[in-house]
Amino acid sequence: MRATDIIGKKRDGGELAAEEIRWFVNGYTNQEIPDYQMAAWLMAVYLRGMSHRETVDLTLSMAESGDQLDLSPVIDFAVDKHSTGGVGDKVTLVVLPLVAAAGVPVAKMSGRGLGFSGGTLDKMESIAGFRVDLNDDEFLQQVRDHGIVLSGQTKSLAPADGLIYALRDVTATVSSLPLIASSIMSKKLASGADAIVLDVKVGMGAFMKRRDDAAELAQIMVDIGTSAGRQMVAVLSDMNQPLGSAVGNALEVREAIETLRGGGPEDLRQHCVAIGGHMLRLGRQDTSTYAMAQSMTEITALMDNGAGLAKFRELVEAQGGDASMVDDPDRLPQARLRDTIHAPMSGYITQVNALLVAQASLELGAGRARKTDPIDPAVGVMVHCKVGDRVEKGDLLFTIHANDDARLARAQDYLLRAPVFRSREEQPLPMFYDTIYGNK
């Protein structure tokens, strides 16, 4: 095979054979195919697209490009979740302990965030001492001992994805559905999940702005997982406004703890019940008609009876974290400055622009613009309004947690533009738009 032939075939809109894709991805991973040939190919893929079959083959080639985690010695049937990323999305922190508390072990590898707020690992690192760099043996041993583990991805897992992602970032080939889908799913497949719940976000604060793009991405990922013999569910969920109230690392941990205490914002609570319900149902391989309703009821009970919180505390302690921060969230990192933004008029909220809240949070230092940027765990924004709310002039809309006056001022600029009011009544936003099931 010749690299130029494979590039040329995709350039002309042809469908690549599984063997061609595998040869190209392996050649790139082994540094036999140079960056410039992969770059030309990625642009051809971006502009010509890929069939579902090609996307499946690309994903499998990437998943098989390095080590693959075998969870079978410790979990009979492993269930995992993945969110495509949203503002205030701390769902993993809540549902992982709930599912584990229900007796279904969870072994999750997570990434760091690039963008408006930290990733799951960054959030957990708000808790002093919490380790996210477990090696494979520690990772497996912890699942065996505690039924729950949450650690960083090892570099030997789907290395082709890491290499290709870095190249996409500098060649304007990021926002391509087959490339996004294969990047996400290659890591999930390599990390040993038997069932995967995908939370595909759509809206102003999500990567996918349009419903049909998000639905297509969800469908491709479900197809990939199904083709690879995995049980799959994808939910399309709203990301026009932030999820819950907290946006920022320690603030989100605190909100997750509140939710595990049976409190927390109603939308976050419902979101966790839905995602947790799917995970529980899949983890128990229960295909009965009532499985989903039963699972949701059980997740709700574990939220209200403190069993989920206990499992969260066990997770924190097992990975060296300071469990007293779980018991007393006031001990989590706190920002030096607080400021508030109030409603400039009375009316109904018709928009709380998640992207602007995210940009405010990024300005404060809660996220990274570049991979190497440090994160400030304490800073962020508390959002006190939701679309559909009736507010009176002077009502509290946002609380800003900052460590720097200039940054605080820049965050205010964004937040002042985030809410939109109108005089007529406004419906709340739906939480979910659709659910897509794998058909195998």
Place this chain on the structure above:
Amino acid sequence: MRATDIIGKKRDGGELAAEEIRWFVNGYTNQEIPDYQMAAWLMAVYLRGMSHRETVDLTLSMAESGDQLDLSPVIDFAVDKHSTGGVGDKVTLVVLPLVAAAGVPVAKMSGRGLGFSGGTLDKMESIAGFRVDLNDDEFLQQVRDHGIVLSGQTKSLAPADGLIYALRDVTATVSSLPLIASSIMSKKLASGADAIVLDVKVGMGAFMKRRDDAAELAQIMVDIGTSAGRQMVAVLSDMNQPLGSAVGNALEVREAIETLRGGGPEDLRQHCVAIGGHMLRLGRQDTSTYAMAQSMTEITALMDNGAGLAKFRELVEAQGGDASMVDDPDRLPQARLRDTIHAPMSGYITQVNALLVAQASLELGAGRARKTDPIDPAVGVMVHCKVGDRVEKGDLLFTIHANDDARLARAQDYLLRAPVFRSREEQPLPMFYDTIYGNK
């Protein structure tokens, strides 16, 4: 400016500003922009195209990326020619001395061939001792002394083109009209021509297989030259069958000499009169109605009275070549083996596939598959038939000149498939399809 923004703009089908193109080309030439970003951009250009305005700006950026030859100290108004490449195209060898003999000085930089037969430099190197590596001083001095020079392109001329061409070759982005046009024209502009005659080939043996592609390429190049203040003419000429009879380096030199003696194949002779006529007319800046007819008459006379041949001999001698080879072409390199192919049936020739003749010639060793391949000057094919000819079974169609039995056998395989016969009368192929003039 950021490279990813420029790549993204072209990826989305946007039109790049002159400054963006210049910044990107300069950054690449200076090695500030890496290969992988140029590769992604080239694929985006390939698939999204470029406006004429963008193509002009790309060409100018490439032309200005290195040294630019200033011919004005030695030639008031310099005229150049360029062929997009065809099988048996030895027109430069014939028209350069004819135009110089008419008193219009010619200073041509040529390239080496990549593909079925050698380039002009390779052909001239069939003549023992002929130097093609003149430095700028030698180049200019020779025009001053002899009114004619033919040498290799210096590396400092349009270096961006050399870099981009090498990258296109390995990223499946060669066959893009704006990239082809800018590559050709950047070198022509940098080498100081005031007027340029383009010979754009179309047909089975040409890069452009279709008339409308060739016409578009010709129009883009004429537009580029005109925008850069050059006098431009492009002729669209047939390349379905080989031009003249000889295909192969020394064989073509011999045929060029025969043509400069007033002999040679009729199609080659007519082709040289047309190209030479345009060059003479432009070189004299004569815009009168009769200029073309007068120029063609003059070129024909210089072919028949030996003045062109004398100028060719002067060129060879000035650049260190063995002029006795011009006087006695039997002294040119000759192949060890000869074989002939005869008509297997009687009928009218309806096709002499130039591509198959070219592949036969390449098999014999007359061309290069890779840049570093050596060329055998002696080998090649003499084509004794033209479309429209009536032949009888057993008539001579091809003579093969080879230095290796296995290669000879492979060449035969190609040549046996090259001619197509039919029983009804067939029209000869036209030599030219169209002429495009610059309108400035």
